[in-house]
Structure formats: C-alpha cells, structure tokens
Amino acid sequence: MKRSAAVFVFAIAAAFDAAASSFSTDVSDLWYAAPAESESGWGVNLAQQGDTVFVTMFVYGANGQPTWFVGPSTQFAGATGNSLFFDGPLYATTGSPFSAPWNPGAFGFRQVGEVVFELKTATTGTLSYTVDGAQVSKNVVRQTWRMNDISGDYLGGVAGTYSGCAASANNGFRTEAANIEVQQQGSNISLAMVDVSNAGFCNYSGTYTQVGRMGSITGNYSCSGNVNGTFTATEVEGGLSGFTMRVQETSSFCNWSGRMGGVRSSQ
Numbered sequence: 001m002k003r004s005a006a007v008f009v010f011a012i013a014a015a016f017d018a019a020a021s022s023f024s025t026d027v028s029d030l031w032y033a034a035p036a037e038s039e040s041g042w043g044v045n046l047a048q049q050g051d052t053v054f055v056t057m058f059v060y061g062a063n064g065q066p067t068w069f070v071g072p073s074t075q076f077a078g079a080t081g082n083s084l085f086f087d088g089p090l091y092a093t094t095g096s097p098f099s100a101p102w103n104p105g106a107f108g109f110r111q112v113g114e115v116v117f118e119l120k121t122a123t124t125g126t127l128s129y130t131v132d133g134a135q136v137s138k139n140v141v142r143q144t145w146r147m148n149d150i151s152g153d154y155l156g157g158v159a160g161t162y163s164g165c166a167a168s169a170n171n172g173f174r175t176e177a178a179n180i181e182v183q184q185q186g187s188n189i190s191l192a193m194v195d196v197s198n199a200g201f202c203n204y205s206g207t208y209t210q211v212g213r214m215g216s217i218t219g220n221y222s223c224s225g226n227v228n229g230t231f232t233a234t235e236v237e238g239g240l241s242g243f244t245m246r247v248q249e250t251s252s253f254c255n256w257s258g259r260m261g262g263v264r265s266s267q
Contacts, residue, residue, distance in 0.1 A: 023048075023076070024076070024084055025084075025122050025235060026048050027046045027053055027086075027117065027119055027125070029045075029046060029142045029143070029212040029213050029214075030043055030045055030142070031044050031046060031125065031127070031140040031212070032044070032140060032141070033138050033140060034124060034138075034139040034140055034141040035141070036143070042057075042058060042059045042060065043058060044056065044057045044058075044127055044140065045057075045058075051075060051076040052073060052074065052075050052076070052086075053074040053075075053117060054071070054072050054074070055069075055071035055072075055088075055117065056068065056069075056070050056071075057069040057070070057115075057129070067092075068092070068093065069090050069115075069129070069131065070091050071088050071129075072088075073088045073089065074086045074087060074088035074115055074117060075087070075088055077116075083118050084118070084119040085117070085118050086119075087114060087115065087116040087117070088114070088115060089111050089113075089114060089115075090111065090113045090129055090130070091110065091112060092110055092131075093107070093108065093109040094106070094107070094108045095108070112131045113130030113131050113133075114129065114130055115128070115129040116128045116129065122214050122234055122235050123141060123142050123211040123212060123214050125140050125141075126139055127140050141211065141212075142211045142213065142214060143212055144212055147208075147210050148213075149184050149238075150182050150184060150189075150215075151182050151183055151184045152238075152243075152264050152266060153179070153180070153182075153265050153266040154179070154180040154181075154243065154263060154264055154265055155177075155179060155180075155262055155263055155265040156179070156180045156260060156263070157175065157176065157177050157178070157261065157262070158175065158176050158178060158258060158259070159173070159174070159175045159260075160247070160256055160257055160259060160260075161174075161257055161258060162254045162255070163255045163257070164254060164255045165253065165254040165255075166252070166253055166254070170254060171254075176195065177195070178193045178196060178262075179193070179194050179265070180192070180193045180260075181193075184208060186208075187208050188208070189205070189206060189207070189217055189219075190203065190205040190206075191204040191205075200223070201224050202221055202222070202223035203221060203222055203223070204217075204219060204220075204221040204231060205219050205221070206219020207219060213237060214234070214236065214237065215233075215236030215237065215238075215245075216232070216233060216234045216235075216236060217231075217232070217233040217236060218230075218231070219231060221249075227251060227253050228251060229251025229252075229253070230249070230250050231248065231249045231250075232247070233247045233248075234246050234247075240264070241263060241264060242261060242263040242264055243261060243262060244259070244261035245260055245261070246259055247260055
C-alpha cells in the first residue's frame with residue numbers, strides 16, 4: 001500500500017455515486033406532503049432516467065374523487081444554489097375502464113398546465129403545478145414505510161478529497177480499494193473496512209435513519225494509526241448487487257469528503 005494506515009482511514013469512508021441516475025441525486029421515489037404524514041392520502045411518484053423525470057400525481061379533483069395527472073417529460077431546467085429544478089407539461093388522461101379490455105381508441109389526453117419539481121436536499125423538495133389555472137405548491141418529502149438493511153460483505157472502493165490535514169502533503173484527492181463488512185440491526189449499524197493489501201483498517205458505528213429509499217448514518221469511528229473522529233453518511237442505498245453512499249469525516253488529523261461503495265462478495 002502506498003499510503004500510511006492513518007491516511008487510509010479517511011479514504012475508506014468515501015464513495016461511488018449511488019443512484020439509478022448518474023445525472024444527479026436520483027429523485028426516484030414516492031413523495032408526499034412535508035412534514036411526513038401531515039397530508040396522508042395523496043402523493044406523487046417520481047421516476048428519473050438521465051436528466052428527465054416522469055411525474056405521476058394521485059390527488060383529488062374538485063368533486064373529491066381520485067384524479068391522476070402525469071408529467072412524462074419533466075426535464076432538468078437548471079440549478080440555483082443547492083437546488084435542482086425539473087419542469088415540463090402536465091396532462092390529464094382518459095382511457096378504457098380497468099375492468100374492460102383495453103381500447104386504444106379510448107385513450108386521450110390534454111395539457112392542463114405545468115409541473116415543477118425542486119430538489120432541495122436528497123430527501124426534501126417542493127412540488128409546484130397548475131391545473132386549468134389553479135396553482136398549487138407543496139413542500140414534499142420521500143415517503144418511508146420500511147427500513148432497508150444493507151448488511152453483508154462487500155468488495156468496495158472509495159474516492160474522495162482530504163482537506164485541512166495536519167500534514168499538508170496528505171491533502172488532495174485519493175482512491176482506494178477495500179473489503180467492507182456491514183452489520184445492521186434496525187437503526188444500529190457498523191462498518192468494518194480493511195484495505196485490500198491489509199495495510200490499514202477502520203471500524204465505524206452509528207445510527208441509521210431512512211427517508212424513502214435514501215438512508216443516512218451519523219456516528220464515530222476508530223482506526224489503525226490511533227485516528228478517531230466523527231462521520232456523516234448520506235444517500236445511503238443498498239440492494240442485491242451492492243451499496244453506495246456519500247460521506248463527510250472530521251478529525252484532528254484530516255477532514256474528508258467523498259463517496260464509498262461496494263459489490264456483494266458473498267452469496
């Protein structure tokens with residue numbers, strides 16, 4: 001290994017970008033009014049591919065009956081500060097009754113207005129839209145109904161930037177490969193990482209929180225080289241193939257910001 005164990009400690013908390021979309025933080029999820037459970041009964045599905053989001057809203061019409069609107073081409077419209085904006089036309093559709101054979105000739109649509117989705121953080125945003133002149137704006141949050149469990153053994157990699165290091169030569173961008181073991185029981189989570197050349201290791205423990213498909217972790221770590229500090233992981237996602245996250249670390253040795261991920265190395 002080219003770096004000392006102390007330097008490796010901070011690299012292992014970095015990450016590959018997680019998400020189905022490599023364009024931005026993936027907004028794909030079921031969203032509803034913020035704060036959570038404040039307006040149960042309506043929501044919006046967002047599905048992102050590249051720089052385009054397909055919006056499906058299930059709300060209620062003026063008659064109080066269930067109503068659907070769709071924004072099939074809600075495209076990236078720019079960024080302001082930390083916010084990302086997607087906008088496009090909004091449509092109402094009609095079609096065959098669900099209990100009858102599908103009749104292509106019965107399908108119809110008309111544009112009722114526009115829809116704008118602003119992603120403020122990884123888990124919060126604002127949904128603004130117009131329907132036949134009526135304007136609506138709602139703060140929204142990803143909806144959570146089940147906590148994910150990313151326990152497993154992984155062959156992973158890290159990539160990130162050191163800053164404010166006691167030794168200035170340690171500042172800068174680094175990448176590294178590591179074996180990662182994750183153990184999770186509800187909101188308690190720990191990560192044990194070992195450099196693939198066994199030149200350094202680090203143990204992390206913290207509290208896992210989930211909002212929609214995105215998880216976050218806050219906690220402490222203790223590593224070879226007598227290095228200790230605190231860390232925060234965001235956009236934590238995991239599945240059958242592997243896991244990914246963004247990480248921020250702070251200690252008297254160095255500050256570190258980057259990405260970490262791994263593919264499952266066990267069946």
